Amino acid sequence: MNANRPALVETELRCGETAVEAPLACDAGLVFIGRVRTPWLERGQCPRRGDLEGPLCRLEVDEIWRPALRGVSAGAMIQVLYWMDRARRDLVLQSPRSASAPVGTFALRSPVRPNPIAVSDALVVEANESGLLVRGLDCLDGTPLLDIKPASCPAWREPS
Amino acid sequence: MNANRPALVETELRCGETAVEAPLACDAGLVFIGRVRTPWLERGQCPRRGDLEGPLCRLEVDEIWRPALRGVSAGAMIQVLYWMDRARRDLVLQSPRSASAPVGTFALRSPVRPNPIAVSDALVVEANESGLLVRGLDCLDGTPLLDIKPASCPAWREPS
Numbered sequence: 001m002n003a004n005r006p007a008l009v010e011t012e013l014r015c016g017e018t019a020v021e022a023p024l025a026c027d028a029g030l031v032f033i034g035r036v037r038t039p040w041l042e043r044g045q046c047p048r049r050g051d052l053e054g055p056l057c058r059l060e061v062d063e064i065w066r067p068a069l070r071g072v073s074a075g076a077m078i079q080v081l082y083w084m085d086r087a088r089r090d091l092v093l094q095s096p097r098s099a100s101a102p103v104g105t106f107a108l109r110s111p112v113r114p115n116p117i118a119v120s121d122a123l124v125v126e127a128n129e130s131g132l133l134v135r136g137l138d139c140l141d142g143t144p145l146l147d148i149k150p151a152s153c154p155a156w157r158e159p160s
Numbered sequence: 161m162n163a164n165r166p167a168l169v170e171t172e173l174r175c176g177e178t179a180v181e182a183p184l185a186c187d188a189g190l191v192f193i194g195r196v197r198t199p200w201l202e203r204g205q206c207p208r209r210g211d212l213e214g215p216l217c218r219l220e221v222d223e224i225w226r227p228a229l230r231g232v233s234a235g236a237m238i239q240v241l242y243w244m245d246r247a248r249r250d251l252v253l254q255s256p257r258s259a260s261a262p263v264g265t266f267a268l269r270s271p272v273r274p275n276p277i278a279v280s281d282a283l284v285v286e287a288n289e290s291g292l293l294v295r296g297l298d299c300l301d302g303t304p305l306l307d308i309k310p311a312s313c314p315a316w317r318e319p320s
Binding site for chain 1: 178180181182183184185186187188189190191192193221224225226227228229230231232238239241243245249251252253262263264265266267268269273274275277279280281304306307308309310312313314315
């Protein structure tokens with residue numbers, strides 16, 4: 001879909017990891033509403049988690065959806081949903097390097113999951129016509145964007 | 161897909177609301193991993209937002225994905241992703257009753273959005289073989305379940 005992005009590499013299973021014959025992913029369809037632009041071009045460069053004082057990233061919103069940005073302004077905390085399009089989707093048990101035994105996928109925030117939807121909180125630094133400049137993301141450049149909503153975490157509702 | 165669920169009702173547009181001719185939602189496919197069981201059978205009964213002291217709800221996980229629950233236990237705060245399968249997906253401006261002028265979809269947590277994925281934080285009350293009993297949800301009974309992950313909100317990381 002994007003010639004600049006390398007194809008999915010099926011990572012090898014680590015000790016104790018379990019894959020299932022996953023059902024076809026066609027219960028519902030997603031539309032990509034834009035792309036996330038970040039400084040990270042390879043998986044190894046991405047930070048382990050987003051940092052609200054980290055580098056600026058850009059949420060590029062496709063033209064048709066831009067009117068939906070009305071009311072999102074600098075200073076707002078948002079929840080960004082994006083599609084981790086290069087993760088395998090069939091693991092039920094995973095062996096993170098930090099764990100002594102395999103852990104269930106639903107007990108991890110790993111990108112490897114039946115529906116690889118990431119949910120990250122980010123701070124809006126600038127809102128303009130074509131999208132948002134934000135801090136707090138940790139994904140690869142070019143990642144497909146799924147949604148933007150006001151953050152729901154109570155920690156962001158009041159100044160600390 | 162589920163004979164017990166009424167079909168989508170296209171809600172009428174309110175004053176100032178704007179629909180677009182949305183592109184086909186086929187950039188990526190979702191797999192439903194189970195269903196959310198709640199006490200609410202009609203939209204009007206659902207609370208406006210989930211409450212961690214609200215009624216018990218059940219996350220029914222399909223058999224193939226159940227091993228992925230290993231490591232999720234009572235007392236954990238989780239993020240639940242589900243699919244709001246009865247919301248229209250083509251509005252860019254919406255007129256919530258509480259607003260004096262139309263607001264962009266990305267400035268709202270309304271179910272009406274290009275990809276109607278809900279993200280709710282919930283408290284695990286019991287984990288058993290077939291799923292989880294939780295508090296904190298606000299959706300209709302039978303809503304398709306997409307994902308379960310550990311909550312990321314800093315408010316849940318330390319006792320208040």
